[in-house]
Amino acid sequence: MGDILQAIGFVGTALGIFGFFKTNLPSNAPNGAVVRIKVGNQDYDGQNYGGGIARVIGYDQQNRIVGNAYEKKISNGDFQDITLDQDTDGIQSKYIGIIATGDAICISWITLKNRDGASDSAWIGDVGKSCGQDWAWGNQEAGYVEDTGERISPSCTWLDADHTNDIISGAMKINFSSYADNLDDAISSGRACSATSFSDNAGEIDGAPGKKRDVSLRPRRPESMTKRIIISTVNPAHNATELCNHPTSHSSDVVGSDGYYCNMETRELHPLCSSLKVDGCVSIDIESGKVQKRTSLGKRTANVHYRSYEKVSERVAIRNPSLQVQDFGAEMHTADHEIFYSSRDQPSNVKRELQACCTAGFVDA
Structure with a gap:
């Protein structure tokens, strides 16, 4: 203590x-x-x-x-x-x-x-x-x-x-x-x-704190947030479903540790096709920053373009911070890719997390 x-x-x-x-x-x-x-x-x-x-x-x-x-x-x-x-x-x-x-x-x-x-x-x-x-x-x-x-x-x-x-x-x-x-x-x-x-005023609050303020507004996002996706699959607290459904969350679009992608503009949740191959699931190309959605077209399915991002920020966990991005195939080319390291898992876990979430180039969903 x-x-x-x-x-x-x-x-x-x-x-x-x-x-x-x-x-x-x-x-x-x-x-x-x-x-x-x-x-x-x-x-x-x-x-x-x-x-x-x-x-x-x-x-x-x-x-x-x-x-x-x-x-x-x-x-x-x-x-x-x-x-x-x-x-x-x-x-x-x-x-x-x-x-x-x-x-x-x-x-x-x-x-x-x-x-x-x-x-x-x-x-x-x-x-x-x-x-x-x-x-x-x-x-x-x-x-x-x-x-x-x-x-x-x-x-x-x-x-x-x-x-x-x-x-x-x-x-x-x-x-x-x-x-x-x-x-x-x-x-x-x-x-x-x-x-x-x-x-909501930018001035002094006169009284002592009292009753909770009822807030029902949903904030719009600045343009910079709409151009970026955050991928965080290693932190259990980073739950895309919770963030997506919460009435006052304010963030870029995300992929969370629960295996879901959230469009924060529309508050729509989509499972990752790598974990759940259903109509409406998404695949993310970490090289281009593009997202494709699985859609049924009559008797067949197709992957259609859904969204594109200029920035991809990905959180991975490694024990050796000197490990380079290219060592596990996550280097960005078209989109600007940022990798952030913590120190809890082995590099093999990093590769597994990346493969479970997103791909360097689209694969058949």
Whole structure:
């Protein structure tokens, strides 16, 4: 327990409690509370998860402002420790307000450390996902489930002040004390959602966090997202069916570990023909970025063009990061192909994952 604290995030398919790495907490500052904001990692410079924070606000137990920080920029996959400018350095912040700029940002987690040593706590992007906010796969490891050792990479929650990409919220306010202890009760009572307020306005949220905001809007995607497909078959949490069916997910089209492809524009799911040869299944050519769909034409079947992508981002797991892409035949030529490595599986598993998902050139489906 010494190296972790408990936090609320998705464990399996529902909110639960996991061990959050204390290394994700900021250090004490000589003046004021410190807020660490961690951004998700999309691995694609043309449409990344980094963005701007216009203002961070600390509030005391009576919801009075005790400190501020202004104009922060956080890069894709990075974090920033933000020290609040306080008149009295040791006053605890109970509530933290985050106001975004017009440069959209996807936040994987936020942690708070008060100067006087009050209880540390963490807000996880999975809370936003569970509570009606726009979200995407965060791809940053935060901790693990203590009973099973399963690693947790939470979703990230989107904020955007000008709603350029129809992201619904521009600001949020968190009651950090609700995420510090009694977490089982927070989940069962609904406090995991009610302890965070969201606003579509790019300004301060006056009241303390209260009832969960009802959100029914489905965001449209920027053009850069429509030109890219994400293939992630090695992370069990990257479930294309869940992402596709969730009302507030916001992502490029994906192939997930469940063996399905999702068209995020239409929210249509298609099985991969490599695993399920049925009418409507799809085959993906990783060289050209083209997708074909199996279609019945009278008594015969045909593979017809369905979609094309300029960018193919593929997540594979290997033990030896020096292994080159061409060693297992996944180098891109026409489409721009990006391969991202983790360190959990043998290279043979990588080849098997690639063959199970997609092909270098179409094969008979």
